[in-house]
Amino acid sequence: MGEAMTDNSTEATPRFPLKFFTSRPNYHWYVVATVCIGAFMAALDGSIITVALPTIDREFNVNVSESAWVALAYLLTLTALLAMFGRIADIVGRRPLYTIGFSIFIIGSALCGASPTLSLLIGFRVLQGIGATMLQANSVAIVTAAVPQKVRGKAIGIQGSALAVGLSLGPAIGGLLIGFFGWRSIFYVNVPVGIIGTALAAMILPIDLHKDASAKSNFDFLGAFLLAVSLIAFLLGLNQGNDDGWGSPIIIGYFVATVLFAVLFYFQEKRHTSPLIDLGLFKIEQLTWGNITGSLSYGVMYGVLYIVPYFFEDVLHKPSSASGLLTTPLPIGMMLLAPVAGKIADKFGSKLPTVTGMGIATLGTIALIFVDDKTNLLFIIIALFFVGVGMGVFTPPNNSSVMGSTPPNRLGVSSGMLNMSRSLGQSVGIAYAFAIFQGVILIYHFTPKNAPVGPLIAGFKWTFIGVAIFGAVALFISLFRGNVEKVALPEEAHIIEL
Template identity: 50%
Template structure:
């Protein structure tokens, strides 16, 4: 009891005056938030290059190993809104600090996993910590930073996320090559301890409004199993049989859960997903095409490590370095696209961006061979990323611009959810297609098998990503400029 009282008093004495009294205190806050943003984004892309090693170590299929990433992304998608609401009630500083601790424990458990189920469960725990960090980072900056420099501060936070996503393949490849796959999880522990310490000592105290926030628990309980059943059906349909009772039962249950979720969201006054916003054409098209864009990106990031390591016998370090070309192209193109969107509008840029991604993916599919031109493949990967970079800023801007100010927070949450679902679906679909076409061509997923079947299997899986990218481009052609949003008439709360 005395120890608990002492810890409570110590917590209440924070943040330290040596930080809060500084003129540049706000930038210490921003730096602390950037660590969490970097780590959460890094762990969404760092595992891709480890997939071949994980399939070998756990003697598992690519579709089963894909759950190491799918579980992380689905957890993020379903918990972001929950932790945003909890922070309104409990305070952002304690939840953000606790998020670091959860992330550290989850990372250590991932590194110590002795089997694949333990690794997947640990990734869920790790993602819960990441959701606490991501759900509160921008809000902490908004509350602590003056409006005169707030845009710059939020820009730093966004850059930290982009850098984490970009460096994930390279860092992951280097760590796997030097120390094995466990290192990609253990590396989070010291960085997380630094982040926890900084969060406790630096982040400002919360000014709680006293307003009791409501949360859509039933919406979460309906949506989570729906997503899990859909992803499980997609990843295991090939091995269990697409017409097997288990797979058909999963999809049937998923449909029932989806129907229940839609009815719940339309009737609840503070829904998890505001379904009425989808009456806005720009919002609906933008979220769907955004989902397709991240599906294409993570599909490529899932498929190519297997090709580089199984067919070309590249090390994880080399594979990760090559894959950095995708986020590199995205990082270079995105700022220029944002500036051009202000001049020409979103339609031209979103259409051309996804068309470029689709055509570059098509070229990549035809470049695959036992002795490919690797330089050409790197250029194609850069073009895939550049297309995504051209597409994303004007798409996000048009989605958020179609909403009234009273719905910006809800709309932003849906946009983030669509992004996470796109990443998860890209991983699941690519893993399934790779397994289906590899089996059809007489190949095996384990190392040491014939290399030839990997080429058509990877190529046909890429063709699916090409089709979905071009679908996003086609939908963007018909993107309309929202003059007056019907959501303007919506009440603040229902």
């Protein structure tokens, strides 16, 4: 009888991922849905903060330059650590790192909401960013490993849609939460959603089959440090260049540090037996060019997304609430087309949708060059929608080409690099657009705050020309890339006792 009891207790022991999910023929879609929760939350928290900053200014009685660090701390953390956590995931497994990341994200969010001072809020945003980095560094890798090759593009497209939804809904959700419950609620809302996401990750995500266990005792800490410093210096230079002046000593110092630490990182990776980023990966054509075009595409998207609200407010004299709403056709277009583009890539390969998508996005940006104070609002909305549609058609097959050409034991670091490229493209696109805009207006001896309509329109026109060049370069590269030779990966639908 005692023996029977032992058997029963053993059978009752929870086993993860649950067989209830792994035994289903469509198990991989449960994995995709789970990953989309993390992708959505991480993207949402990157955009939701924008509407809260004025309230935070008043709450802590600080100026805009100080509160901007609440947003910047998250972005810096995310970009600087993506490659490192991607590499760690290759060593210890994507499943545990993703689940732990969700837990850190929850704790960081709760602490942000409870922060009594601005300094603590910025510090806890770094903690929250670490959790978000662990989610983003693993999301595409988990999808790539778990989803059969024939529908991989569609799955990556759905994950991309989750990112787009998070980015687009962030300001709207943030505005509602702040209006009803105050600014702290934008952080507290992450807690219940995060708990659900963590539980689902534990119950559903597959066990990793491909780990680089040889690197576990020889992790490249110095390489991680050098890369992080280089990226942080670069982003600080970009973000503060418009305010401090591109020729100021501090900005020049940031870019000198960027180059210096990047060179040191390169030589560290060459000599290390288990480098943070295997430089041999860059010999894979699709991986290298896919990251470059991905970065350029996000430069287009964010260059447009961040400059257009100023056009709505300063030229068309729309209220800020309306300008935010009028920019949503861009992320909506991306959200609607991403899954469709993934299916096209699965059937025809990556080249056709990447070329088509970047062509549409570039045409949408070119259309914006011709807007002025008499332009019909519908024309601008359609142009923005075209940029979003182009991004939606381009991004999933481009990401699929990168991940599909990556060796199985490097999926984590490749996913981290892909997301890092996106963050860099985002930062470069914003800084590039504002630098052109401000520079053109200065030629007319005005500043953006006091410029009349004529110089403002000239500033917008040349900004969109500059952003369209990014799109044209990405289109040219995509046109001469071949189709990816996808790496066939076994499904990681394995059960293990936790």
